[in-house]
Amino acid sequence: MVNLTTKIGGLLLQNPVITASGTFGYGEEYVDFIDINQLGAICVKGTTLHHREGNLYPRMAETPAGMLNAVGLQNKGVDYFINSINPRLKAFQTTFIVNVSGSALDDYIETAEKINAVDNIPAIELNISCPNVKQGGMAFGVDKDAAAEVVKEVRKVYHKTLIVKLSPNVTDIKIIAKAVENEGADAVSLINTLLGMAIDAEMQTPVLSTITGGLSGPCVKPIALRMVWEVAHTVNIPVIGMGGISNARDAVEFFLAGATAIQIGTANFIDPTVSLNVLQGIQDYLERHHYTSISEIIGALKIS
Amino acid sequence: MVNLTTKIGGLLLQNPVITASGTFGYGEEYVDFIDINQLGAICVKGTTLHHREGNLYPRMAETPAGMLNAVGLQNKGVDYFINSINPRLKAFQTTFIVNVSGSALDDYIETAEKINAVDNIPAIELNISCPNVKQGGMAFGVDKDAAAEVVKEVRKVYHKTLIVKLSPNVTDIKIIAKAVENEGADAVSLINTLLGMAIDAEMQTPVLSTITGGLSGPCVKPIALRMVWEVAHTVNIPVIGMGGISNARDAVEFFLAGATAIQIGTANFIDPTVSLNVLQGIQDYLERHHYTSISEIIGALKIS
């Protein structure tokens, strides 16, 4: 039996397979298909200080080997999460991570502070990289000073495991990663979606109500893998890798590149059982290659 | 009969379909499959001051709806191009654009100067965005001051149509586009490849000899379209759009987003006749929608 446990800062996960924020609801949506208790963790939907209606429909466009979304952080706000959703989550035996989103510094701080007080939530993922809201989180994620500031301020009020989710829409993601590490992030997760656009040639209109949206799915995997590799060689905190992971082989690639855990997003839409299949596949890979622990392949890429 | 001619600075193209540098050799490679004289233009392989052997094999990895390449600007240098290749190109009736690549400012200047003296070459595409060579062009393309400087210096010695090819590996491509416009670029072309990576999970090695490489093909289309849209709304010079175009519908999307001409790259590998099929399809689209000129759809995206 291989050891699949993995550590993200002070947080010990039973295994390194996490479902990505915005693609797995609150986990409950998937209980008919899989035993979500077997997941390493679940990153819940982006949560903001106040209720948000999100963007207008249409919010989705299919693209080659991927999709664009422009959900725009629709959620009922952090208080609703704490009072009405979280109590139900306590029934599950997996780790829930709250994806904290915002459009202003104070929003992040206040939301993080509220989640800090929630017993059963041991970590937040600070989403400074959502491309889908005006004056949205992405502005923080693409500027090293802004990224540093939000992490610094959140760190003051948030005392559990702080994961910062990075934007791929930058010239040099290493600089942003380093900046948030310096301010006390316990881990970074990447990548969030890439800013993209879809056009309906016959209607001559954008497909999304917001014109641009966030690209995810297998199409982004090569970019995500490169960024995980770059960041893992830059920071000393754990890196959580994601972007297009659809099967165990993809996941292994991210571990080899240096990811301590991985997240699965868009692939859940095509196969709601994919996360546990990936978990099983990782275990099979480790056994086939005679490893005893997932840690043995993390960053193990051979460079000649 | 619709009017397909399109103007790039002082250069009039018979139609807006150009084959992309590095994917169409010198055009000669395709004469068995199509009449290359019918193309709007051909961007020849990246040409440097000196002969370059390029990167070690393997240089290619297939990815979901795309590919990574790490050719590394293999070419025999500008003098060889002028003396041994270009004389043959004079037999063709299409426009040849030389893609000028380099790894130092002086290389760009000297190469551009030499091409300036070549009668039958009315334009260069200044490649400040190749991700595949160490200290390579991309360093210029991701920094607005460096980009401005190389364009400024090349502009001094190059007096024909100067197209600057932009890198998508930046936080804000609009800033780079504006910077090169300010220094006298006649047009910008985008996107070059996105920096990506592929890993062989079983071998636990990178697939490419250079570890990272440039991503192209349909997978990048949403990103390319977004950048073309952003740049077209920023600069007043023509924008040549590319990235994943595989059929006429894709091409029309780029025109609607604001491209004055389009380039076709990776798709040539899958179908060596694709460029003329796209040309025919654009014509059909225009006729079907009762347009008389390609110019009528350039930037015609309807935003509500």
Added chain:
Amino acid sequence: MKKFIGDWIISANISLNKSNFLLKLTYSEPLPLILPGQFVQIKIDNVSSAFLRRTFSINYVNVDKKEIWILIQIVGDGTQALSKSKPGEKLNLIFPLGNAFSMPYSKKSNLLLIGGGVGIAPLLFLGSKLKEEGVTPNFLIGAKNADGLIELDEFHKHGNVFVTTEDGSVGEKGFVTEHSVLQNTFDKIYSCGPTPMMKAVARYAEKYSIDCEVSLENKMACGIGACLCCVTPTQHGHQCVCTEGPVFNTKELVW
């Protein structure tokens, strides 16, 4: 309602006209409860341009045969590929998804089911259920022309059928909202079809204070309420068509 993921076997693929076909699918296990108005998400293998699942209403359910029907219009690569699928092949489905049409309180209800184009799909199942429960439904079906009228024989099995065609080739000429059957009084209208048609029906229903339910077709990624892509504006804000719908009472919608 519990959702499932599983492989179904294609038992028949029947071409109805140039652009419509009917898939009959059978399941290896007893069917779970499936209600009229619910839909499935089908995984399309081996079509590079069909990345996400494709969403289709459940056209008819035969519990004894462990069979469901899916009525499909060919519009793009995904539906094109499905049209070429052959009996014996497997299709992976997530099912049954979404809410359902509400069933009438009284067996005496006079019900009108208005469908246009492939939007008739869920109405056959709804009508068959109503019939089972002792209410004979009235189907009002609109199409461009005679060729666009599909499954009419099936509808005749379960209720009264009224038809309009835009070219007048069959039934009354014009749009569904112009059909003379509307001069009767109805207790409830159910509708599915192109949005302009459903909006016209909703306006008609509002005018005559008839309760009206429509089935929406928003673009979906997950189909199970996880991605929040498929929303429609309602009196209670954005709601997911895949979980709060696809059936909405038109009073709830911000149209």
Added chain:
Amino acid sequence: MKKFIGDWIISANISLNKSNFLLKLTYSEPLPLILPGQFVQIKIDNVSSAFLRRTFSINYVNVDKKEIWILIQIVGDGTQALSKSKPGEKLNLIFPLGNAFSMPYSKKSNLLLIGGGVGIAPLLFLGSKLKEEGVTPNFLIGAKNADGLIELDEFHKHGNVFVTTEDGSVGEKGFVTEHSVLQNTFDKIYSCGPTPMMKAVARYAEKYSIDCEVSLENKMACGIGACLCCVTPTQHGHQCVCTEGPVFNTKELVW
């Protein structure tokens, strides 16, 4: 040599063992000149993971029947999909690509054609051509075991066949470079197979000063010299395997 793009019809798909199959393809027009060692690029439709064309040697040409054979080993999604293709289906090919094995100067040449695994593919065509030109080739074929020996009957039609298997189940036990036929003197060796095998053959040829040509299998994007992805280091710098090769004289290679 002029290259073509066109649709071929699958006339037969013959399974040879668990992982190898033979496709016979026919063309509607008279075949252009095709030489031994040349290859084709096949477009794989409807396999989302097969984005680029797949490259295969031409295994055999029958000009009269306007037919070519492609011998394929299943290694990934693309070849897997091809293995399921059915007679009557079309495949789009770019052909004929690359250079060719050089033919001997003299009809008295004693030639050895060494193939391993699916690398035997181009050697059948080469052998058949040599035979046509009056030179009886010697085929030396290596495989892991009896099951890995494919097309042996075809090779027997065109020359003398020698076999090694790693488990000794057929022919001599061991690697091709250990076979006793190598004690004879040869004027030229042609080889295609796994790189370690070809390197061993090249070392052998060098040791005994025998002219040696090998066929390389680098990863290709375009197949026609346009992308410069498929290079191999040679005495003259990087050369494209798709245009300067796939056949190289081992003297030219930097191995």
